[in-house]
Amino acid sequence: MFKPAVIFAVLLSAICAQRWAASSEPRVQFVNVAREAGITFKHENGASKEKLMPETFGSGVAWIDFDNDGLPDLFFSNGADLAHGKPSPGNVLYHNLGNGKFEDVTKKAGVAGNGMFATGATVGDYDNDGFLDLFVTGYNSRQLFHNNGDGTFTDVTAKAGVSGGGWSSSAAWVDYDRDGYLDLFVARYLEYDIKTAPYCGYKQEGFRMYCDPQQFDGVPAQLFHNNHDGTFTDVSVKAGIANRAGKGLGVVVGDIDLDGWPDIFVTNDGVRNFLYRNKGDGTFQDITYTAGTGFDMNGKAMAGMGTEIADFDGDGLPDIFLTAFSREYNTLFRNLGKLQFEDVTLKAGLQSGFLTLAFGTKLFDYDNDGLLDIFCTNGHVTDNVELYDPQLTYRQSDLLYQNIGGGKFKDVSAESGPAFRIKHVGRGAAVADFDNDGDLDIVIADCGGPALLYRNDGGNRNHWLAIKARGRESNRFGLGSKVRVTAGGATQYREINPSGSYLSTSDMRLYFGLGKETVARRLEIEWPRGKKQVLENVPAGQVLTLDEANAR
Numbered sequence: 001m002f003k004p005a006v007i008f009a010v011l012l013s014a015i016c017a018q019r020w021a022a023s024s025e026p027r028v029q030f031v032n033v034a035r036e037a038g039i040t041f042k043h044e045n046g047a048s049k050e051k052l053m054p055e056t057f058g059s060g061v062a063w064i065d066f067d068n069d070g071l072p073d074l075f076f077s078n079g080a081d082l083a084h085g086k087p088s089p090g091n092v093l094y095h096n097l098g099n100g101k102f103e104d105v106t107k108k109a110g111v112a113g114n115g116m117f118a119t120g121a122t123v124g125d126y127d128n129d130g131f132l133d134l135f136v137t138g139y140n141s142r143q144l145f146h147n148n149g150d151g152t153f154t155d156v157t158a159k160a161g162v163s164g165g166g167w168s169s170s171a172a173w174v175d176y177d178r179d180g181y182l183d184l185f186v187a188r189y190l191e192y193d194i195k196t197a198p199y200c201g202y203k204q205e206g207f208r209m210y211c212d213p214q215q216f217d218g219v220p221a222q223l224f225h226n227n228h229d230g231t232f233t234d235v236s237v238k239a240g241i242a243n244r245a246g247k248g249l250g251v252v253v254g255d256i257d258l259d260g261w262p263d264i265f266v267t268n269d270g271v272r273n274f275l276y277r278n279k280g281d282g283t284f285q286d287i288t289y290t291a292g293t294g295f296d297m298n299g300k301a302m303a304g305m306g307t308e309i310a311d312f313d314g315d316g317l318p319d320i321f322l323t324a325f326s327r328e329y330n331t332l333f334r335n336l337g338k339l340q341f342e343d344v345t346l347k348a349g350l351q352s353g354f355l356t357l358a359f360g361t362k363l364f365d366y367d368n369d370g371l372l373d374i375f376c377t378n379g380h381v382t383d384n385v386e387l388y389d390p391q392l393t394y395r396q397s398d399l400l401y402q403n404i405g406g407g408k409f410k411d412v413s414a415e416s417g418p419a420f421r422i423k424h425v426g427r428g429a430a431v432a433d434f435d436n437d438g439d440l441d442i443v444i445a446d447c448g449g450p451a452l453l454y455r456n457d458g459g460n461r462n463h464w465l466a467i468k469a470r471g472r473e474s475n476r477f478g479l480g481s482k483v484r485v486t487a488g489g490a491t492q493y494r495e496i497n498p499s500g501s502y503l504s505t506s507d508m509r510l511y512f513g514l515g516k517e518t519v520a521r522r523l524e525i526e527w528p529r530g531k532k533q534v535l536e537n538v539p540a541g542q543v544l545t546l547d548e549a550n551a552r
Helices: 004-023
Strands: 029-032 061-064 073-076 092-096 102-104 118-124 133-138 143-147 153-155 168-174 183-188 222-226 232-234 248-254 263-268 274-278 284-286 307-310 319-322 331-337 340-343 358-364 373-378 399-405 408-411 426-432 441-446 452-457 463-470 482-487 490-495 510-515 519-526 532-539 543-547
Touching (some): 061 426, 118 168, 183 248, 248 307, 248 319, 263 307, 307 358, 358 441, 373 426, 463 519
Parallel strands (some): 168 248, 463 543
Antiparallel strands (some): 029 452, 073 092, 133 143, 168 183, 222 232, 248 263, 263 274, 274 284, 307 319, 319 331, 331 340, 399 408, 441 452, 463 510, 482 519, 519 532
């Protein structure tokens, strides 16, 4: 019979052994390498004593392999000093040199912009010439840059017919009618004029604050149909998406009911969200109320910022995630099927974001274990928020939630490297494997501050597989394609829809974590035009190009 002291010693040894085993494989670490990579971009928000609302907006960031060399390049949209009438110092485009370094090629490329206060950036090949084009939104202006294929771009905004007034925010390329050409959805924010901006906050020195969007009317979103000749037609009203109640900030595309037609979800600021179901006849139906995606668990409209559509629980149904204001939960809607969603935010363990104010977000598999994790970049909109709420701060650190299976997440921010100890004012965010080492990295555009590039160190300890699409009948880069990868007895479902987050665009390539599996037993792609192709026993550790020419 063992003595208590002996039993204790054995138990202690077992516990230590378990802890050692658990920690023998170090956690994935994220490190900010922006400066060493040559990313020196600093956002101009024009912060002023007048507290003009665009100053809080920040900017978007887009990964765009503009020269098709297999290395994702970086574009940052930039703001301006509106209070003093000074034009923007310009957007910035960085060319990925392939050695962990980037080179500023803005001047040569011709994408500095027209001086407007630029906000969002979305990427897509609208004319199917094989080169990615760039659409930039902004305050009272916007620009469409056509990629000439020689490292330069041409402003074709007026010629294409996509210019327009109003304050545009996020945008997304989507072939909503599946005719093989990308159309353009543009969210717009508020009816706001800097010349008549009211005073908000206490009339006491230092207490003036930025106004609440509830004080202003919304602006309807726009949908531009691609005419196949380099021009677009505004079909917003005809399509049923021109809702004046909207105060859109985030836009994401995904086929929520798997009927083959891409649907659109819009996060609104202070009013209910919009979930537009594609009816397949050129029109959309707003099913927000019946689907249960308009409000939080308490039936309250949120200040929605960024958004993502992705299958977080592996049941093959696309779910919806959105970021929200401080003292609101970043909300996760689980797809129950039959156009019904359930708010599972608390059940999933996402409570730790309650006091943060999140903008950019991405559901991606940072550790390549086959489960989608959640990243949120944070930062308040009010630079003197501590005067009004001592529990809140303007600069905030970011959040990383590890998917631990069973529909649950664990906040691993504190243990995921020095990047998650940085206090900043996060806005746009996007992911890409910029160094092509097999794990996804994060780029963030700050409001009024320097950009951050979080390199993923260790995510490639697990195996991975990346997919690049080459459309023929479908749009050139296969946006809207559905990809299913089976490995280790589980099937992962993804869609090629790089727009989303907040004002931003991620890599066109789809990355799948395979864990310890060295082979994907089955890979299936369903192209937007309906054809499918299946591959078996696909080796891990490669970027695989799938060509629609091989589909049936």
